[in-house]
Amino acid sequence: MSKPKVAFYWCASCGGCEEAILDLNEGILDVVAAVDIVFWPVAIDTKYADIEAMPDGSIDVCFINGAIRMDDQEHAVKLLRRKSKAVIAFGSCAHLGGIPGLSNLTDRVATLSRAYLEVPSLDNPNGVVPQKVTEVDGGELTLPGFWNRVLRLDEVIAVDYYLPGCPPQPDTISAAVQAILTGDLPPAGTVLSPGRNMCHECSRQASKPEKLKIAEIKRIHQVLVDPDECFLAKGVVCLGLATRSGCGEKCMSANMPCRGCYGPTDGIVDQGAAFLSAFAALLGPGDRPDLGEVVASFDDIAGTVYRFSLPASLAHRGNLMKNKGEPTP
Amino acid sequence: MIPFQPKVVGFLCNWCSYAGADSAGARKLEVAPEFSVIRMMCSGRVEPQMVLKAFSEGADSVAIFGCHFGDCHYQEGNHSAFIRYQLMRKMLGELGIEPERLRLEWISATEGVKFAAVVKEIVESTRQLGPLQTARVQEFSERAAGGER
Numbered sequence A: 001m002s003k004p005k006v007a008f009y010w011c012a013s014c015g016g017c018e019e020a021i022l023d024l025n026e027g028i029l030d031v032v033a034a035v036d037i038v039f040w041p042v043a044i045d046t047k048y049a050d051i052e053a054m055p056d057g058s059i060d061v062c063f064i065n066g067a068i069r070m071d072d073q074e075h076a077v078k079l080l081r082r083k084s085k086a087v088i089a090f091g092s093c094a095h096l097g098g099i100p101g102l103s104n105l106t107d108r109v110a111t112l113s114r115a116y117l118e119v120p121s122l123d124n125p126n127g128v129v130p131q132k133v134t135e136v137d138g139g140e141l142t143l144p145g146f147w148n149r150v151l152r153l154d155e156v157i158a159v160d161y162y163l164p165g166c167p168p169q170p171d172t173i174s175a176a177v178q179a180i181l182t183g184d185l186p187p188a189g190t191v192l193s194p195g196r197n198m199c200h201e202c203s204r205q206a207s208k209p210e211k212l213k214i215a216e217i218k219r220i221h222q223v224l225v226d227p228d229e230c231f232l233a234k235g236v237v238c239l240g241l242a243t244r245s246g247c248g249e250k251c252m253s254a255n256m257p258c259r260g261c262y263g264p265t266d267g268i269v270d271q272g273a274a275f276l277s278a279f280a281a282l283l284g285p286g287d288r289p290d291l292g293e294v295v296a297s298f299d300d301i302a303g304t305v306y307r308f309s310l311p312a313s314l315a316h317r318g319n320l321m322k323n324k325g326e327p328t329p
Numbered sequence B: 001m002i003p004f005q006p007k008v009v010g011f012l013c014n015w016c017s018y019a020g021a022d023s024a025g026a027r028k029l030e031v032a033p034e035f036s037v038i039r040m041m042c043s044g045r046v047e048p049q050m051v052l053k054a055f056s057e058g059a060d061s062v063a064i065f066g067c068h069f070g071d072c073h074y075q076e077g078n079h080s081a082f083i084r085y086q087l088m089r090k091m092l093g094e095l096g097i098e099p100e101r102l103r104l105e106w107i108s109a110t111e112g113v114k115f116a117a118v119v120k121e122i123v124e125s126t127r128q129l130g131p132l133q134t135a136r137v138q139e140f141s142e143r144a145a146g147g148e149r
């Protein structure tokens, strides 16, 4: 029997997902032995033309990481979708928008100005900002268009499965690869990691408070949290309340609260809203005299509760405006 | 041009505010037709997801009505509702949505007059705010229409 054909591709991402595959260590040798990698720009020398030349549906599984914000990304993922039987959104950015998705708090013009004109460490005396087309001696140079906002992979192409995480942890990847190789797969659309909430698996759960007695929401550098103490007990926001388990308590074991990269649990659409719901119950009673100050001390709620999932939020302008005709992207 | 007709979604707790709405009806008070009622068992059952879903399905404002503190039939449901409301107002502002589009009021079973007055006030202030075409989205759209920089 011929080996399954596999492709990897990256879009708006940091490269961490590619490293996560290498973090399989020796495990990667098993993967390489079991599959035929036909396309992986970061590791092997293949060209778009090689993919274009393949018959449609001839790649068995294509792993795509990163969100979508540029013309070339859209072009590549549409091509890979056509050539692949199954597409897997790999990592938080492809799954929910991830860290690049936070740029949807603003728009293209502001993002480019910040990056090319305002950052203090810049050296750009002529104020050059990337253009789609630039006239130079001897002709025109072109760059792919940069969109007004970041889209999740499944806003651009159909996605069969999701591998959550920033980046997905080796166990999550191995389990998914095993499932794919043996054909033992759940229904399409499933997120390939247990659907339970992080607190259920957290070794700090015994000290999780029923009510937060704190007068102020703290950031992690402002307090000392014991290695076995729930972060909430010290007033530090922990997204574990509304995050899918499966990472093996990666952050908690480094004494950092969960930031939510595995996304919402099964059945929840909006991770940030689910977090606020659970968090509000801990903050009660509602007539506590200092409630206003406590709420005010929660800095950047949107950026905290949607750190990895803003483009998937119901309150995100892409969703709010879907009936009202915001020009997209 | 057809004048803007605001859409307001109201989540009403069954025990106090829905009964308050009934009492407004019994008194034959006029209740603004732009206000669509969803009956919930308790204001504490109104998940932030439901509020955001209402906005994403086209509501220009969302209102949560519950029992006064001390009257909630599930004891603390309205306390959770109030804290969620405070947190969400702050977050909506950060997302470029006017926080005044989310409202919370305590209305008891006998406060039919208050119910009609509050609904009217919410509908009118939503009319003033205009459609949920957030200031920020408008700004983005105009800049995008302005072309490449």
Ligand code: SF4
Pocket (backbone or CB within 6 Å): A198, A199, A200, A202, A203, A204, A205, A208, A229, A230, A231, A232, A238, A239, A240, A241, A252, A257, A258
């Ligand atoms: S809130 Fe965070 S630290 Fe506390 S039990 Fe849940 S996951 Fe663990």
Ligand code: SF4
Pocket (backbone or CB within 6 Å): A165, A166, A243, A244, A247, A248, A249, A250, A251, A252, A257, A258, A259, A260, A261, A262, A263
């Ligand atoms: S603890 Fe939370 S943020 Fe950290 S890796 Fe796990 S899911 Fe991601």
Ligand code: FES
Pocket (backbone or CB within 6 Å): B013, B014, B015, B016, B017, B041, B042, B043, B044, B065, B066, B067, B071, B072, B073, B074, B075, B077, B078
């Ligand atoms: S029953 Fe009315 S607010 Fe809880």
